[in-house]
Amino acid sequence: xxxxxxxxxxxxxxxxxxxxxxxxxxxxxxxxxxxxxxxxxxxxxxxxxxxxxxxxxxxxxxxxxxxxxxxxxxxxxxxxxxxxxxxxxxxxxxxxxxxxxxxxxxxxxxxxxxxxxxxxxxxxxxxxxxxxxxxxxxxxxxxxxxxxxxxxxxxxxxxxxxxxxxxxxxxxxxxxxxxxxxxxxxxxxxxxxxxxxxxxxxxxxxxxxxxxxxxxxxxxxxxxxxxxxxxxxxxxxxxxxxxxxxxxxxxxxxxxxxxxxxxxxxxxxxxxxxxxxxxxxxxxxxxxxxxxxxxxxxxxxxxxxxxxxxxxxxxxxxxxxxxxxxxxxxxxxxxxxxxxxxxxxxxxxxxxxxxxxxxxxxxxxxxxxxxxxxxxxxxxxxxxxxxxxxxxxxxxxxxxxxxxxxxxxxxxxxxxxxxxxxxxxxxxxxxxxxxxxxxxxxxxxxxxxxxxxxxxxxxxxxxxxxxxxxxxxxxxxxxxxxxxxxxxx
Amino acid sequence: xxxxxxxxxxxxxxxxxxxxxxxxxxxxxxxxxxxxxxxxxxxxxxxxxxxxxxxxxxxxxxxxxxxxxxxxxxxxxxxxxxxxxxxxxxxxxxxxxxxxxxxxxxxxxxxxxxxxxxxxxxxxxxxxxxxxxxxxxxxxxxxxxxxxxxxxxxxxxxxxxxxxxxxxxxxxxxxxxxxxxxxxxxxxxxxxxxxxxxxxxxxxxxxxxxxxxxxxxxxxxxxxxxxxxxxxxxxxxxxxxxxxxxxxxxxxxxxxxxxxxxxxxxxxxxxxxxxxxxxxxxxxxxxxxxxxxxxxxxxxxxxxxxxxxxxxxxxxxxxxxxxxxxxxxxxxxxxxxxxxxxxxxxxxxxxxxxxxxxxxxxxxxxxxxxxxxxxxxxxxxxxxxxxxxxxxxxxxxxxxxxxxxxxxxxxxxxxxxxxxxx
Numbered sequence: 001x002x003x004x005x006x007x008x009x010x011x012x013x014x015x016x017x018x019x020x021x022x023x024x025x026x027x028x029x030x031x032x033x034x035x036x037x038x039x040x041x042x043x044x045x046x047x048x049x050x051x052x053x054x055x056x057x058x059x060x061x062x063x064x065x066x067x068x069x070x071x072x073x074x075x076x077x078x079x080x081x082x083x084x085x086x087x088x089x090x091x092x093x094x095x096x097x098x099x100x101x102x103x104x105x106x107x108x109x110x111x112x113x114x115x116x117x118x119x120x121x122x123x124x125x126x127x128x129x130x131x132x133x134x135x136x137x138x139x140x141x142x143x144x145x146x147x148x149x150x151x152x153x154x155x156x157x158x159x160x161x162x163x164x165x166x167x168x169x170x171x172x173x174x175x176x177x178x179x180x181x182x183x184x185x186x187x188x189x190x191x192x193x194x195x196x197x198x199x200x201x202x203x204x205x206x207x208x209x210x211x212x213x214x215x216x217x218x219x220x221x222x223x224x225x226x227x228x229x230x231x232x233x234x235x236x237x238x239x240x241x242x243x244x245x246x247x248x249x250x251x252x253x254x255x256x257x258x259x260x261x262x263x264x265x266x267x268x269x270x271x272x273x274x275x276x277x278x279x280x281x282x283x284x285x286x287x288x289x290x291x292x293x294x295x296x297x298x299x300x301x302x303x304x305x306x307x308x309x310x311x312x313x314x315x316x317x318x319x320x321x322x323x324x325x326x327x328x329x330x331x332x333x334x335x336x337x338x339x340x341x342x343x344x345x346x347x348x349x350x351x352x353x354x355x356x357x358x359x360x361x362x363x364x365x366x367x368x369x370x371x372x373x374x375x376x377x378x379x380x381x382x383x384x385x386x387x388x389x390x391x392x393x394x395x396x397x398x399x400x401x402x403x404x405x406x407x408x409x410x411x412x413x414x415x416x417x418x419x420x421x422x423x424x425x426x427x428x429x430x431x432x433x434x435x436x437x438x439x440x441x442x443x444x445x446x447x448x449x450x451x452x453x454x455x456x457x458x459x460x461x462x463x464x465x466x467x468x469x470x471x472x473x474x475x476x477x478x479x480x481x482x483x484x485x486x487x488x489x
Numbered sequence: 490x491x492x493x494x495x496x497x498x499x500x501x502x503x504x505x506x507x508x509x510x511x512x513x514x515x516x517x518x519x520x521x522x523x524x525x526x527x528x529x530x531x532x533x534x535x536x537x538x539x540x541x542x543x544x545x546x547x548x549x550x551x552x553x554x555x556x557x558x559x560x561x562x563x564x565x566x567x568x569x570x571x572x573x574x575x576x577x578x579x580x581x582x583x584x585x586x587x588x589x590x591x592x593x594x595x596x597x598x599x600x601x602x603x604x605x606x607x608x609x610x611x612x613x614x615x616x617x618x619x620x621x622x623x624x625x626x627x628x629x630x631x632x633x634x635x636x637x638x639x640x641x642x643x644x645x646x647x648x649x650x651x652x653x654x655x656x657x658x659x660x661x662x663x664x665x666x667x668x669x670x671x672x673x674x675x676x677x678x679x680x681x682x683x684x685x686x687x688x689x690x691x692x693x694x695x696x697x698x699x700x701x702x703x704x705x706x707x708x709x710x711x712x713x714x715x716x717x718x719x720x721x722x723x724x725x726x727x728x729x730x731x732x733x734x735x736x737x738x739x740x741x742x743x744x745x746x747x748x749x750x751x752x753x754x755x756x757x758x759x760x761x762x763x764x765x766x767x768x769x770x771x772x773x774x775x776x777x778x779x780x781x782x783x784x785x786x787x788x789x790x791x792x793x794x795x796x797x798x799x800x801x802x803x804x805x806x807x808x809x810x811x812x813x814x815x816x817x818x819x820x821x822x823x824x825x826x827x828x829x830x831x832x833x834x835x836x837x838x839x840x841x842x843x844x845x846x847x848x849x850x851x852x853x854x855x856x857x858x859x860x861x862x863x864x865x866x867x868x869x870x871x872x873x874x875x876x877x878x879x880x881x882x883x884x885x886x887x888x889x890x891x892x893x894x895x896x897x898x899x900x901x902x903x904x905x906x907x908x909x910x911x
Contacts (some may be wrong), residue, residue: 073541098549114820125606158855197657266610294695297846365817388826390825401836401838403838403840403841404841405841406809406811406839406840406841406842407808407810408839408841409837409838409839410836410838411835411836411837411838412834412835413833413835413836414832414833414834414835414849415831415832415833416831416832416849416851417829417830417831417832418821418823418829418831418851419828419829420823421824421825421826421828422852422853422854423833423851424850424851424852424853425822425849425851425852426847426848426849426850427832427834427847427848427849427850428846428847436908
């Protein structure tokens with residue numbers, strides 16, 4: 001039967017092209033023994049040479065976690081996770097901690113080179129002239145290198161691995177860690193609090209505009225490991241920082257767990273712009289393998305007129321469960337959420353945001369675009385609430401979904417709760433297919449179907465892409481093209 | 490490590506279980522449907538806020554006891570509607586009514602004994618509140634409209650109780666091919682008594698049948714009212730269903746619409762006025778199970794005092810229900826600082842060639858509009874009333890019968906006037 005053979009070939013072609021970051025770095029790692037108990041927590045803490053208070057903090061979270069149940073409300077299905085069958089710590093042997101670039105294992109440098117992440121400070125991101133980006137590279141459970149540290153230090157900016165910050169700036173870590181996402185927050189956040197291994201720490205002093213983009217690149221390499229990173233960003237009064245996050249993982253047959261926690265704190269007049277390009281391994285065409293991405297991201301606009309803006313491009317992961325949120329506590333503070341979530345194959349996305357209006361005259365804006373193709377399910381779940389004291393709160397939400405093919409699903413579940421009469425909330429959402437006339441129009445002008453779809457989709461998501469820092473927008477455009485391959489024709 | 494499951498029953502759940510055991514033998518007909526519905530209730534208990542669709546209305550917490558079944562009472566004075574065949578109901582029990590051509594009305598108990606089954610084709614039949622009605626309902630009627638006939642019926646429910654009581658009527662309406670029906674159900678009740686209503690109206694629309702259904706909630710101010718409308722639509726059927734709600738202390742109005750035939754249309758609307766400590770929840774599940782369906786939902790809620798309004802709408806488009814056209818809007822006005830509103834307009838879509846949109850807004854009266862009217866000499870309270878009447882008017886104006894429209898608009902302006910005095 002020729003048709004079948006042809007299909008098989010086509011599919012095989014897509015298989016190879018679809019995920020280009022699926023290679024494995026051959027590097028010797030030190031692993032924590034499989035399983036999770038108090039000793040695992042102690043092991044990780046000891047590896048990081050942590051102070052006693054942090055170990056106690058972890059253990060408390062772990063004890064709490066043992067009493068919690070996995071949440072089931074999200075629109076995702078997956079086989080039960082055996083939390084005892086995972087390594088909770090994996091580190092490349094030759095690079096036990098973030099050191100200078102010369103000490104980093106060349107094998108690791110090669111990996112990041114292959115991923116297009118510039119770790120040498122003279123290098124710049126492909127395609128963009130003159131842009132300087134400081135990178136914290138996290139490989140499995142450890143941060144391997146942080147670039148431009150000296151230059152940032154001149155401006156007073158602290159940018160380092162969180163495991164390092166615990167030692168160099170314990171007062172800041174102690175003051176802010178767990179104040180936005182408490183250890184008791186939810187199942188995965190509590191687990192993360194118990195076993196988090198590394199992540200980035202950023203502190204921008206008062207009145208400082210961070211001189212360059214900061215970025216963390218997460219890479220999972222080892223088999224059967226869970227990655228639990230923790231990021232803490234503090235923007236002191238009147239400061240500004242733009243932070244980018246990228247992530248990839250090798251192709252493997254078993255699903256892997258990634259449960260991160262990100263905490264942002266913005267004090268008076270500070271602004272944090274947090275952008276994510278999430279490109280974890282999405283699993284193969286039969287839905288085998290891939291990363292389970294259970295992430296808790298939350299920003300606290302603690303100060304007056306502070307601003308937190310989340311931008312995310314989600315194309316990877318077998319399962320995405322994340323709701324970057326803003327607590328709008330300070331008077332006149334504002335939150336923004338821009339998201340494009342693209343699902344293909346058997347991917348399941350349940351993502352959205354929470355805007356919690358607590359303070360007076362707080363504003364928020366949500367712009368979410370979901371594209372579902374293949375056999376995927378793409379859910380937007382968002383919550384906007386105004387509490388009694390949130391006089392003059394204002395929200396605008398727009399979420400659109402696009403379906404490609406008739407085997408996928410797109411869902412929208414917004415929760416809009418107002419307890420203050422002067423709060424004004426607007427929500428609108430639509431779901432549609434790429435219009436035949438738009439496709440026809442493009443194809444009549446000489447574009448083939450795939451190009452025409454890409455053009456229309458790019459138009460559809462443009463509003464979100466405009467929010468991304470320039471160098472990431474270029475990358476994101478490429479990602480969208482990758483993700484749509486195989487959906488058309 | 491799994492803990493043994495201990496089911497904690499609240500007193501109301503225990504009372505339902507005891508009541509079912511006691512009444513089981515005397516309940517008329519539909520034994521299997523009753524037993525199945527009750528088994529589902531027993532397994533799940535009353536829905537609490539941990540159940541997604543009851544997130545904002547925690548029935549388990551709100552319902553701590555079950556009142557005894559209401560006794561037959563003399564129907565009080567109820568609203569009269571010109572030009573409608575009138576059927577009176579006293580505490581859910583049918584008291585007889587005007588006969589009209591092409592319409593047969595039969596007591597529910599008789600129809601059940603003849604083998605009619607409740608809940609056929611109901612998309613979300615497993616709703617616990619509906620299940621409780623299915624299990625316990627003795628009272629109500631089955632109305633059949635013959636093919637091609639036209640009827641206008643007024644079901645006048647009088648909830649006239651001297652002490653806490655429960656009323657569980659069920660009305661099943663079968664509308665034949667090409668028939669049309671205007672069905673107005675008014676519910677008026679005694680103030681100051683905490684009685685409980687769990688009412689289900691099933692609307693079964695045949696091919697090309699048309700139904701305009703209006704429910705007017707004027708239940709007593711301490712009543713807990715759980716009302717459900719479950720409709721199934723045949724090919725090219727057209728349904729309009731609306732609730733105008735002023736009464737009750739805790740109310741939940743649920744509408745389940747299931748499309749069974751292609752090219753059917755449904756419009757689901759609501760106009761809700763809340764004050765004091767009232768809580769009102771409008772929950773819809775619109776299930777597009779076949780292609781070419783159209784649905785329009787418009788809900789307007791005005792919340793005063795420390796009342797709380799809820800809107801939960803869900804449009805489901807099944808994998809093969811292509812060319813579905815769904816539009817859902819919920820708008821709320823909060824008139825006081827303590828008022829609250831929760832909106833959850835959901836879309837659940839599995840077909841790629843559909844147009845679905847939902848919108849939700851929540852805010853207070855527009856100061857500019859108020860200023861405009863005040864600048865023209867209207868006192869603020871009247872200006873407010875005018876804007877509220879216009880806001881709810883968009884729902885009420887869709888009623889086809891003029892006299893009814895005027896009556897409903899009158900209720901809105903009375904409500905606003907009472908607000909101005911208090």
